[in-house]
Amino acid sequence: MPSDASPATVPVLSVCGLSVDYATARGVVHALDDVSFELASGETLGIVGESGCGKSTLARAVVRLVDPSAGTIRLGEEDITHASRRQLRAARRDIQMVLQDPAASLDPRWTVGELLAEPLAIHRIGSRAERRGRVADLLRKVGLPPEAAGRRPHEFSGGQRQRIGIARALALEPKIVVLDEPVSALDVSVQAQILNLLTDLQRTLGVSFLFIGHDLSVVEYISDRVAVMYLGRIVELGDRDSLWRRPAHPYTRALLDAAPRIDGPAVPTGPGLSGDTPSPYDLPTGCRFHTRCPIATELCRHEAPATRELSPGHLVACHFPDTGAEPSSSARFGSGI
Amino acid sequence: MSDPIPADPVLAVDGLSIAFQTRRGLLPAVRDLSFSVGRGEMLAIVGESGCGKSLTALALLGLVPTPGRVTGGAVRLEGRNLLALDEAALRHVRGARISMIFQEPMTALNPVLTVGEQIMEAILEHEPVSRKAARERTLALLERVRIPDPARRFAEYPHRMSGGMRQRVMIAMALAGAPAVLVADEPTTALDVTIQAQILSLIDELRREQGTAVVFITHDLGVVSRYVDRVLVMYAGRKVEERDTRDLFADPFHPYTQGLIAAQPRGLIAAQPRGLAARSQADARLPGVARERLTEIPGTVPALAAMPPGCAFAPRCPLADDLCARTVPPPRPAGSGLVACHHAGESHAI
Amino acid sequence: MALPDTASLPPTRTDFRDRTVGRLLRRPSALVGLILLAGILAMAGFADIAFPGDPLDMAGTPLLRPGDAAEFPLGTDMMGRDLASGIFHGARVSLLIGGVAALVSLVIGIGIGALSGYYGGRVDRALMRVTELFQTIPPFLFTLALVAILQPSIATITTAIGITSWSGLARLVRAEVLRLRNSELAQASIILGASDARIIFLHILPNTLAPVIVSASILVATAILTESSLSFLGLGDPNVVSWGGMVGAGRETIRTDPHVAAIPGVAIVIAVLALNLLGDGLNDVLNGKGERR
Numbered sequence: 019m020p021s022d023a024s025p026a027t028v029p030v031l032s033v034c035g036l037s038v039d040y041a042t043a044r045g046v047v048h049a050l051d052d053v054s055f056e057l058a059s060g061e062t063l064g065i066v067g068e069s070g071c072g073k074s075t076l077a078r079a080v081v082r083l084v085d086p087s088a089g090t091i092r093l094g095e096e097d098i099t100h101a102s103r104r105q106l107r108a109a110r111r112d113i114q115m116v117l118q119d120p121a122a123s124l125d126p127r128w129t130v131g132e133l134l135a136e137p138l139a140i141h142r143i144g145s146r147a148e149r150r151g152r153v154a155d156l157l158r159k160v161g162l163p164p165e166a167a168g169r170r171p172h173e174f175s176g177g178q179r180q181r182i183g184i185a186r187a188l189a190l191e192p193k194i195v196v197l198d199e200p201v202s203a204l205d206v207s208v209q210a211q212i213l214n215l216l217t218d219l220q221r222t223l224g225v226s227f228l229f230i231g232h233d234l235s236v237v238e239y240i241s242d243r244v245a246v247m248y249l250g251r252i253v254e255l256g257d258r259d260s261l262w263r264r265p266a267h268p269y270t271r272a273l274l275d276a277a278p279r280i281d282g283p284a285v286p287t288g289p290g291l292s293g294d295t296p297s298p299y300d301l302p303t304g305c306r307f308h309t310r311c312p313i314a315t316e317l318c319r320h321e322a323p324a325t326r327e328l329s330p331g332h333l334v335a336c337h338f339p340d341t342g343a344e345p346s347s348s349a350r351f352g353s354g355i
Numbered sequence: 356m357s358d359p360i361p362a363d364p365v366l367a368v369d370g371l372s373i374a375f376q377t378r379r380g381l382l383p384a385v386r387d388l389s390f391s392v393g394r395g396e397m398l399a400i401v402g403e404s405g406c407g408k409s410l411t412a413l414a415l416l417g418l419v420p421t422p423g424r425v426t427g428g429a430v431r432l433e434g435r436n437l438l439a440l441d442e443a444a445l446r447h448v449r450g451a452r453i454s455m456i457f458q459e460p461m462t463a464l465n466p467v468l469t470v471g472e473q474i475m476e477a478i479l480e481h482e483p484v485s486r487k488a489a490r491e492r493t494l495a496l497l498e499r500v501r502i503p504d505p506a507r508r509f510a511e512y513p514h515r516m517s518g519g520m521r522q523r524v525m526i527a528m529a530l531a532g533a534p535a536v537l538v539a540d541e542p543t544t545a546l547d548v549t550i551q552a553q554i555l556s557l558i559d560e561l562r563r564e565q566g567t568a569v570v571f572i573t574h575d576l577g578v579v580s581r582y583v584d585r586v587l588v589m590y591a592g593r594k595v596e597e598r599d600t601r602d603l604f605a606d607p608f609h610p611y612t613q614g615l616i617a618a619q620p621r622g623l624i625a626a627q628p629r630g631l632a633a634r635s636q637a638d639a640r641l642p643g644v645a646r647e648r649l650t651e652i653p654g655t656v657p658a659l660a661a662m663p664p665g666c667a668f669a670p671r672c673p674l675a676d677d678l679c680a681r682t683v684p685p686p687r688p689a690g691s692g693l694v695a696c697h698h699a700g701e702s703h704a705i
Numbered sequence: 706m707a708l709p710d711t712a713s714l715p716p717t718r719t720d721f722r723d724r725t726v727g728r729l730l731r732r733p734s735a736l737v738g739l740i741l742l743a744g745i746l747a748m749a750g751f752a753d754i755a756f757p758g759d760p761l762d763m764a765g766t767p768l769l770r771p772g773d774a775a776e777f778p779l780g781t782d783m784m785g786r787d788l789a790s791g792i793f794h795g796a797r798v799s800l801l802i803g804g805v806a807a808l809v810s811l812v813i814g815i816g817i818g819a820l821s822g823y824y825g826g827r828v829d830r831a832l833m834r835v836t837e838l839f840q841t842i843p844p845f846l847f848t849l850a851l852v853a854i855l856q857p858s859i860a861t862i863t864t865a866i867g868i869t870s871w872s873g874l875a876r877l878v879r880a881e882v883l884r885l886r887n888s889e890l891a892q893a894s895i896i897l898g899a900s901d902a903r904i905i906f907l908h909i910l911p912n913t914l915a916p917v918i919v920s921a922s923i924l925v926a927t928a929i930l931t932e933s934s935l936s937f938l939g940l941g942d943p944n945v946v947s948w949g950g951m952v953g954a955g956r957e958t959i960r961t962d963p964h965v966a967a968i969p970g971v972a973i974v975i976a977v978l979a980l981n982l983l984g985d986g987l988n989d990v991l992n993g994k995g996e997r998r
Binding site: 069206210211214240278 | 551581
């Protein structure tokens with residue numbers, strides 16, 4: 019993995035070879051397998067994939083809600099892979115998370131003011147009065163009126179609650195915010211409000227986002243770079259433009275084709291994927307995508323492809339990536355598969 | 356009414372109104388809704404949560420749950436008003452002439468019966484055939500919905516199947532009586548995008564081959580743009596616009612429709628001819644990816660109990676004036692369809 | 706300029722507690738329970754004013770029936786003790802034992818349940834084995850044995866009831882804590898860097914309060930019944946009057962003068978009924994059977 023960053027440009031987050039295994043009643047699930055990426059200061063990395071691809075596990079592992087079984091997680095230069103709860107406390111000021119369902123993550127008995135002051139109280143930041151001022155400041159930042167501080171979460175609409183969730187994650191002025199499907203439960207017009215808010219916050223605060231999503235147009239909109247995951251692995255990672263214009267991995271291509279969009283072609287352009295995602299308890303040998311891949315060969319069935327760099331910053335894990343040189347949209351919509 | 360009526364509508368809804376019975380009286384949730392669907396046509400009803408689209412879907416089968424009830428209008432299926440039928444007669448029609456699939460098939464499938472048995476039941480319910488014949492038909496149906504290895508799947512229980520497979524079973528069951536109309540309420544919302552594509556192409560193929568009319572309830576405009584012939588946009592219980600799909604996306608008339616489309620995060624391809632302003636703004640950001648601001652629709656949908664007297668969208672609408680605040684705009688012909696707005700056409704940019 | 710969906714907020718609703726009490730009072734059964742309980746509390750509170758002397762003193766002719774003498778509205782027992790005085794002073798003992806015993810089992814039950822549910826794993830397995838041990842021994846026999854060994858007094862009776870009746874509560878709290886521990890509520894706190902104590906005491910336990918309050922009212926009722934049974938069997942505190950003891954004392958004259966046993970018996974029934982009605986009402990209101998919001 020490229021880790022030649024000079025000290026001046028140390029990524030705010032670097033994940034290397036991260037794996038997470040869960041022991042369940044039905045056996046061990048390899049939820050995450052050898053995942054590596056870096057997140058630069060002020061950028062948004064989107065993680066996209068279907069259910070069971072490990073994107074939520076990745077989000078939870080990065081904030082150390084689940085314990086990794088291999089690999090390392092670095093915040094700046096600090097290795098937090100095996101940090102204890104106590105050691106993590108300081109690191110938590112740098113990395114925060116917005117969960118998908120604010121209705122479930124905000125204590126219904128607390129007022130919004132108390133909820134927003136809590137992170138400051140936990141880290142003993144400021145006096146009571148200072149915290150009050152900070153709460154008002156946070157509310158303003160996320161576009162809520164100051165009166166909101168006296169209300170309880172259930173009095174707000176879904177979009178407003180997500181604003182509270184975002185404000186709470188920003189209270190400690192973190193360098194990184196992990197966003198786990200933050201707009202999936204929202205209607206499209208409210209979703210637009212939240213996406214605009216996130217963009218504005220990033221511009222003014224310079225915070226980095228790790229954005230987990232399943233809606234391709236949302237991920238495309240918000241991300242600078244995107245990682246596509248399938249069954250616990252990153253199959254392709256690159257900057258948004260090259261990924262969308264020239265998807266190299268057959269799965270990325272199928273995913274982009276399958277998601278209809280109002281500005282896209284009127285008919286599906288590829289044959290589409292057949293079959294279901296294999297069970298995570300019984301992973302395919304070789305390349306995990308070979309059971310559904312339209313171009314799989316004998317090699318794919320036996321040997322897992324190594325990750326290689328197609329062009330600077332564009333990584334793909336496939337034996338037969340589409341390296342078509344033409345950056346036109348015909349590459350994407352042609353019947354290349 | 357000058358509905359864009361298909362030549363020979365299989366299903367014609369006329370002035371449908373649904374209300375919730377509350378302690379403070381009736382709260383209208385769907386008002387004066389009219390539309391029709393022709394043979395083999397796919398009509399989408401789109402709108403955000405609470406607009407009344409799911410309630411409408413249920414009303415088409417006489418399934419409005421309490422405390423809701425239909426307070427007016429007619430639902431004519433092949434000329435017969437379903438709202439005038441009693442429960443016994445309705446049961447005859449349901450499954451045979453009109454059937455429905457839901458977002459979460461698990462809630463509609465019986466967990467203690469194999470999927471084959473359930474589809475057989477659905478056949479035997481409506482037709483006096485032998486069990487052997489029903490079994491054969493079931494296997495054919497499973498094959499029809501592209502379930503691999505139907506004989507083995509026949510004996511499987513629903514919880515053992517994936518979400519996509521379950522939705523296929525639901526579709527097979529819905530097709531058991533060869534209905535004229537299939538109502539699909541967010542059938543792919545719970546599914547992954549590659550599975551969603553499979554299910555949608557299946558529905559699309561079935562309606563083309565069997566001439567089943569499809570009423571498709573969804574919030575996903577992307578899906579609408581790819582699979583649907585005609586779109587009906589609902590807002591706060593009313594139809595605000597009904598158009599041929601291509602026209603709707605090319606040139607939406609109603610300010611709400613315009614807002615919905617503009618709020619959709621759009622990709623590179625559409626945003627290709629980008630202004631220099633957007634670029635330079637983005638240059639301040641590190642990796643330098645441009646990002647247009649999405650259009651927001653200000654405010655929120657009014658609560659059922661606090662519906663404004665005039666146009667329900669007026670409080671959020673950039674074109675609203677006194678007229679809008681006072682009177683509900685009636686649907687009027689516009690382009691290939693209808694729009695219910697006093698000012699549609701005066702401005703196209705929201 | 707587009708205003709986000711935040712320009713307007715709904716009007717503030719009244720406080721959580723106000724609404725709970727208000728909804729409780731709108732339920733006839735819960736209201737009856739509350740009134741009866743208030744009556745019993747008043748009896749306990751005013752016992753010394755209404756009946757100044759020792760209720761165990763011989764005050765008048767034995768075995769007076771209610772209405773025989775204006776001085777003794779509920780009559781007297783075979784020792785000439787004033788039954789009305791006994792009922793008032795007995796209310797004090799019954800409520801005290803019921804309340805404190807319930808408190809003891811709440812502390813043990815919540816403590817064990819919270820530790821077990823929050824930490825899981827080995828802690829959970831060990832604590833749950835202990836809980837099961839307590840569950841398998843019939844609680845009344847267990848209490849009886851403890852009191853017999855420790856010598857009956859208000860303190861030993863209360864402790865014995867407390868330490869034999871927490872197991873159900875512990876399992877209930879464990880289930881709730883386990884659910885909340887894995888919820889986004891706890892995860893959000895962990896990500897903020899909150900300590901375990903903070904998460905348990907500020908976020909998890911307050912959200913398990915509803916079912917705990919409901920079972921607390923039932924625990925009090927059960928403790929009152931257990932104390933009465935002990936006293937009836939002669940294992941009550943001999944130095945104080947209790948309803949169970951009064952029923953026991955009336956046993957010998959039950960054929961000739963049934964009121965001596967019946968009057969304290971009715972008092973027990975009313976107290977237990979009141980607590981159960983209240984518990985049911987709380988269950989409906991707190992656990993969402995009533996209208997939400």
